[in-house]
Structure formats: structure tokens, C-alpha cells
Amino acid sequence: MKNIVIIGYGKGIGLATAKILSGHHKIIGISRTGNPELQHPNIEVHRMDIISGNLDDIAFPEVVDGLVYAPGSINLKPFNRLSHDDFKNDFEINVLGAVKAIQKLLPNLKKSESASIVMFSSVAAKTGMPFHASVAASKSAVEGLTKSLAAELSSHKIRVNAIAPSLTDTDLAYQLLSTPEKRESSARRHPLQRIGHADEIGEMAAFLISDKSSWITGQVFGVDGGMGSVKL
Template identity: 50%
Template sequence: MNSAAFVVVGGTSGIGLEITRRLATENFRVVVVSRSAGSVAELAGVTHLQADVTRGEIDAGSFPDRIQGLVYCPGSIRLRPFHRLKEADFLADFQINLLGAVKAIQACLPGLKKADDTASIVLFSTVAVATGMPFHASIASAKGALEGLTRSLAAEFAPKIRVNAIAPSLTDTNLAKTLLSDDGKRSAAADRHPLKRFGNPGDIAAAATFLLEDSSSWVTGQVIAVDGGMGALRTFK
């Protein structure tokens, strides 16, 4: 078993589960933080810490003494016309997307500081921050704040801890199931992307594991688009 330890918050489903599987396959120790263990209980080298990041604090004493990397995966997709959004909607999105990440980072920070060589933090934004999209006011606001946190902490924690974020477009996870609930929606979603498909958890997990490992040792303070070209390209025929 590799001595390096990673913490994956929200590692029991979707992108988080795929990241957990990839790290476990490489024989890393992984601590998954989530409300329920799910299928991670079957993975060798993976332990589960039950916690809800939207309620109360995370027990820092439950983490390994040395943490090589932290991934914060929880998020939300609240798509509504602006006039239908309430203050509570904005607060809920900030709670899970920004403040939950803050709690996780603060709980893991002592272990990250003790990591061999440099440690890495990976957060998740969305293509909708840099590319204006209708009905995304609440989630884009919360993720925009997360991008600010990414850059601020990358500067503050350098050179010991690298901090980066990934900005995906629509990805085929349980979180997005209502947006991909039938063949018509799936076809339309794929066609909106220049690469003519929506994402899958493996696309995003590959980028996350790259940012966790030594191959990205000169990358920090970045928001990396993994979005099928959605944020940067317009294709015309």
C-alpha cells in the first residue's frame, strides 16, 4: 500500500467515486467523506468517514496525519429563472459549493502541511462561470466564489500546497439525471458541445487525478476547463 493518503469529500458517487476508484487502483490510501459509505466499502485501501459537509464541522482528528491530496466533489445544479430564485436558494448553493469546501480544507490543512514534498487540493467549478448561461445565476455565483477561493489559497499556500479547480460542462452523473433523462435531452445536450458529446465521470476524474499527482507539480492557481469545448469554442456550419 502506498503511504500517501488522499481525502475525497463526496467520493461515493459520480465523479467522486471515479476519482476514489482510480486512486485505490494505484494503491493509495483514500479516506472518503460522505453521508453514507455506498460502494466504497468494497474498495481495498478505502475508509469511510460519515459526515455531512452542509451541517456542522468535519472532525479533523479523523484524517491521516499526512495528507497528500484533497478533492472536494459535492455540488449542486439549481437551474431556475432568476425571478424564481429565493435568497434561500443562493444560500443553499453557497453552503454546499463554497462553505463546504472551506470546512473540508480547514479540517485537512494540518495534514496537507505535513505531506511529503508538496500537497494538492482539487476543487470543482463549472463552465457556467466563464460562459454566461441562462438560469445559472445561483450556481454560477457560488462556483464563481469557489474560483476566487482557488486562486487566493493557491497564492497563500504556495509553495507547499497546490490549489486548482476543474470547470466541467454537463457530465453524466446522478446530479444531472433530470437534464439527461431521455434520448431527446441526451442528443440535444451532446449536440451543444463542439465535441458532440456530454462528459462522463472518467473525463473529469482523469483531470482530477492529474492535478493530484506529481505530473502536475508545476500547476497551481488554475481553473482548468474539461468541457468538450463548450466554454471556448463556437462551431458554425
């Protein structure tokens, strides 16, 4: 049984990943809100904001085999309405929070025989989309961080990969999917004619954490219904 830390496990993709992995692994779940509905003997719950909280308050296992950093943001505005604080907040959530978690857990990850780190980008990082300037900028930084750390940590046999979803049916995307008309319009924009589900992204995260992906590192995987690579 591996020890897997999932930050942002309380909702959406993080929660889906926790459900998938908890059947066979010990999960240390960290989120701002927790999730009282998710009760499992293999899940240890910690309520903490990754940005303002102190990770030293958590007694992590000596060996950590996987880290999934799942917090994210959807802050879509015209560029001239995006403030400096908007850019700072998106960067803090998507990048600096991941840096904080990885730096804290790196000694534990180095003790694993086969450790894996999974972060989250967005289809918008490589596909120009209007109103995505802030989130695309921070998610592009996630992709750069992924590749740099994959190179730096390879000597420790720590794999680092990222997943770049398109629009997924989670609480984070509620405003974009709040009516049947919005859902239908969003679905039509994807080559596969539908939006994504958290479980589908969670399955990819679970694969990248597992030993089945033991020869994969430094990659950014588009799980996006074809949005990032197919033009109809």
C-alpha cells in the same frame, strides 16, 4: 502511498476519482450516503454530510497529501424564481463546505512534501448561460478561492487547482438527461457533440492530485467538450 481525502466520493465525479486513485493511494472517503458497492482495501469510508457534520469525529492521518472536494449542485431556474435560500444553499455546498474541509485539513496538508487541493467549478462560471445564476455565482466564488489559496499556500508547497466541467453524465444531472431527446439536445450544444463522463473528469482530478502536476497551481481547467472556449 499517499493519503487522499475525497469529500463527496459516494457518487459521480467523486466516486470516479476514488476508483482511479485507490489503486495506488489510501483514500479517506466522505459522503452523505457512502457507497456500499465500492469495496476496496485502500478506501476508508465515512458517512457524513460535510455541511452539518463534525470533521473532528474523523481520525485523519497526520499527513494528508491530497484533498478533492467534489460535492456540487445543479439548481437551474429563471432568476425571478430563485430564492435567497437557493443562493445560500448553493454557496454553502460549493464554497463554505470546501472552506470547512480545507481549514480542518490544512495542518495535515502542510506536513506533506507535495500536497494538492482540487475543487470543482463549472463551465457556467465564465460562460453566460440562462437559468444558471445561482450555481454560476457560487462556482465563480470557487474559482476566486482557488486562485487566492494557490497564492497563500504556495510557500507551504501546497498546490490548489480547480476543474470546470460542462454537463456530465452523473446522478446530479439526471433531470437534464432523463430522456433520449434531452441527451441528444445536450450533446449537440457541445463542440465535441457529446456530454462528458465522470471518469474523464476523475482522470483530470487524479492528475492534479499526482506529482505529475507538481508545477501547476492556481489554474482552472475546463473539461467541457469545448463548451467554454470554442464557438462553432
